[in-house]
Every structure is written in structure tokens, then in C-alpha cells.
Amino acid sequence: MRVLEPLVGLIKGLWTTLSSMFEKPVTIQYPEQKRPVRPRFRGRHVLKRYENGLEKCIGCALCAAACPADAIFVESAENTDEERYSPGDRYANTYEINMLRCIFCGFCEDACPTEAIVLGDNYELSFTDRRQAIYPKEMLLEPTASTNMLTPQKTAPSVFTRSVPEMKDPTD
């Protein structure tokens, strides 16, 4: 009965919606349940550390140069063996990211010579004040396993001379 097509179409549509009522809801109850992010997800930045707790960031400001949104501000200072923050000569004594400007493109990650800045998996970046949008170094730094690994550290002289560590078999 092709003549009944107008009616059959309507009934088919109604059946589709009715049958979808009995499917399991796809809702994720957000604040309680969180869906894990994808491996390549670009969330809030994290400043990484070496195993001994020294910061990977050497304050070169290449990330700030690469940043298309001009969201990163870096100011560097000299390391000493008495007060060592990172291997090599220099470290970032100010590292600020303006989360209102950041577009999460990940160019800073690519530009970093020591792989110090990494876009993590935190996407809950709410704030109530524009001033809170500027994330200082303390918020971005990865936490350490124990308190004696916090920077600055007192290190043996002429051990951490290279700012970029020697790699045995660099692949990329």
C-alpha cells in the first residue's frame, strides 16, 4: 500500500522514538563520574620534574616565543649549586600562564627543549576573578613525591652542568 506512505512514515518515526526510550541512558553523572580523557587530550599545563625533583624547565622562554596567544610569561634567573632549581645554568623564577588567553594549541609543548611543559588532562579550569586566571609557577609545577625533593636543592658542585640531559638513544 504505497498510498499509506504518509501515515507509515509518521508511525515509523514514532516507533523509533518510543524504542529509544528503553535504551540505557548515555548520561555520565559528571561531578561524581568522570570520563577519562584521551591520551592526546590538551588540558591544563603541567611543569614536569626529573626523578630527583629538579625542575625540567630551564627558563629559556621558547614556549613564550612559540605561544600564538601570548599567554606565557617567563623570567629566568641563575642557578647555583647552593640553590639549584633545575639542571644547567638557569631556571624560571617566574612562570605564568594566562588561562584566559591560552588556546590550548600545544605549541609550547612542541617548543620546549627539555619537555618541561606538558599539556595535562585537567580541564576543570573555573575561576571567579580575572586575576585568578593567571596561573603562577606554584600552581603549574608537578608535585614532588617527598618534601626533601622540593626545589631549591643543595647539590654537589659540577654535577648538573648540562641544562638538557644527555640522551642515550634519542628517537624524536
Add this chain to the structure above:
Amino acid sequence: MNYGLIIEWLIKGLVLVFILLGGFAYLTLYERKALARIQVRIGPNRAGPWGILQPIADAIKLIFKEELMPAQADKLIFFLAPVVTLVPALVITAVVPWGPTLTVFGHTLTLYIADINVGVLYIMSVASIAVYGIVLAGWSSNNKYSMMGGLRSSAQMVSYEIALGLAFVSAILLAGTMRMVDIVEAQKTTWFVLLQPVGTAIFLIATLAEVNRAPFDMPEAEQELTAGYHVEYSGMKFALIFMAEYDKMIAISAIGATLFFGGYRGPFVDQFPWLGPIYIFLKIVVLLFGMIWVRATFPRIRYDRLMAFGWKVLLPLSLAVVFITAVGIILAQQVNALLIWLIPAASLLAGFVAIAMMYRTLRRKEYARA
């Protein structure tokens, strides 16, 4: 003057109004939940267990919202329009019988407020007042979108009211009375939906247009008119318009249940009269689910198609249905009572012819486009 009777009326009226207001609140939740389930979601579930406090949260939000009035608006009419839309939606339910006569402590209690002998006529006349509120709301806002919404609404309601009235006529003919209580009693053996399925279908379609529900929600088409006639309304004034819409849904479902689905009648209702309100409540819930279901399924139809469907399909079909019903009743009375079943057969045939004609027109349009 019997003061006891006046007090009884007052109490019944207040109870009915409160039921409708509470019903509006929970109808919004019911709709949101049902729509969510159809869209494979959960729906509101934060405010209270299963979200049952959501309507209260919504009400509190609306009460505390700022009330804005456009500077160029016609202040008085802008203020009155929500009231004019809400009052008919509440008043219309006065003639609906919610149950059979109860005997409470030796006192006979009728579960309707007014037993008018032209109940159906009253419904038609009060239902058409509601459109004034919508048109005035659209006009007084002094906004082109709301104006368009109001105009569309009036055109649509006027067109579909004819088909709706003729669908009423088929029920009136079958019952032989306009009194709502007698219409329900006439459906003791067979519901009118069985005797007049096409009339019921026309009623259900026309009511969708009458209460501006999808797929006939042209007056408040979000995408084209942002919200139609109530663009400029906010706060409690908006809540009143919203309430009117949902109360109209409840009222029209109650009327549909009464006219075609046996009203408060159901199994064992004669032995246990208090089952009556439960039955009509269930029927209303089912009809409301139908409205929500249709909203979740069909896209909004184009405005000229809407008018064409109303005037070129529904109106002739409802005229044919009234004619068939009248002829069938005369045949049943004069020749054989079993001939009453000619009515559903002949009206289904008429419905089939209408669908076939629609199919032909649509095909021709397709060819014309190709």
C-alpha cells in the same frame, strides 16, 4: 440561598485550581523526564530524589527573576495578556467530570464544578478566548518577533478550531447530548474512540495545534521567532504564560479523555466510585505522554503546509466524519442497532481517502520539483 452549597463550590474550585497549578509544575518535570528518556538521557535528577523538587526550584528561580517591560510596550495590555491566557485554561476544566457522584458521610458530592447542559459549547467558547491573550501578548510587546508569533497563533487557532469543533460534534452526535456528564455515561459500553476513531484522530491533531505544541508550534518557533509571542516576557509574567500553555495541555487532555476515551469510566467504577478520578488521571497522563512523544518525534511543519493541512485535509475530513456519524446514527436507530459499527468502518475509509489524496498531492509536488 444554600450557603453550604456555595462553600462546597468554593472548595471544589480551589481544589481544582490547586490541582491544575500543581499539575502544571509536575507536567513540566514529566515532559522533561520523558523527553530525556526518548533522547537516551536521564533528565533532571539533582533537585531531590529523581528530581521531584525540580519544579519548586524552577518556580523559585522564576519568582526571583527580574521583570522587564519593554519601554515602548502597551503597559496595561502587556500586563493583562498573561492573565487573559491563563484564566481560560483554568476555567475550561470546570465542566469536566472528574468522577462519578460520591457519597461522603451521607453527603452526595459531585466531582465537577458546573454541570452545564451545553458543556461542550462552553469548552469551545472558553478555549477560543485563550487566543486573545496570545495575540495581545504578541502585539503589546511592540516587538516584531512577538507580533509574528501572535499573528501566527491566531491564524492557526482559528483554522484548527473548526476541525476541532467538528470533532466535538461527532462525539456530541454519538452521545446525543452536550452535557459532559451524560457524554461520559453514554460511553458506558463503548468508548467513542472505537465508534469514531477518525474523529478522535482529528481531535488529537487539532488539539496539538490548539495548544501550540510541536509539530504545530509555529507561534513560538525558537529558530525563527526566538520564542514567538512571549519574547519580551520574563519572571512571573513568563511563568503565567508558561503555566497557561501547560494547563491548556492538561485541560485539553482531560476533555479528550472525557469525550472519546470514556472519561472516568473504567472497570469496577460503578462498585467503587473513587476509582473514577484515578482512571481519568491515568487517561490524562497517557494523552499527555502522546503529546510529549509527538513533540520528541516530529519536526515543525512549514507554515503554509500547516494551513493547507488544516483547511484542505482536516476540515473536509472532519465534515465527512460528522456526516458519516449522523447517517450511521440514523441507520442504527431506524434499521438495526448493529449498523452503528458502520460509523468506524466508513470513517476509516474516509480517513484512508484523505491520506491517499495527501499522498497524491505530495507525489505531484515531488514531480513538479524534479
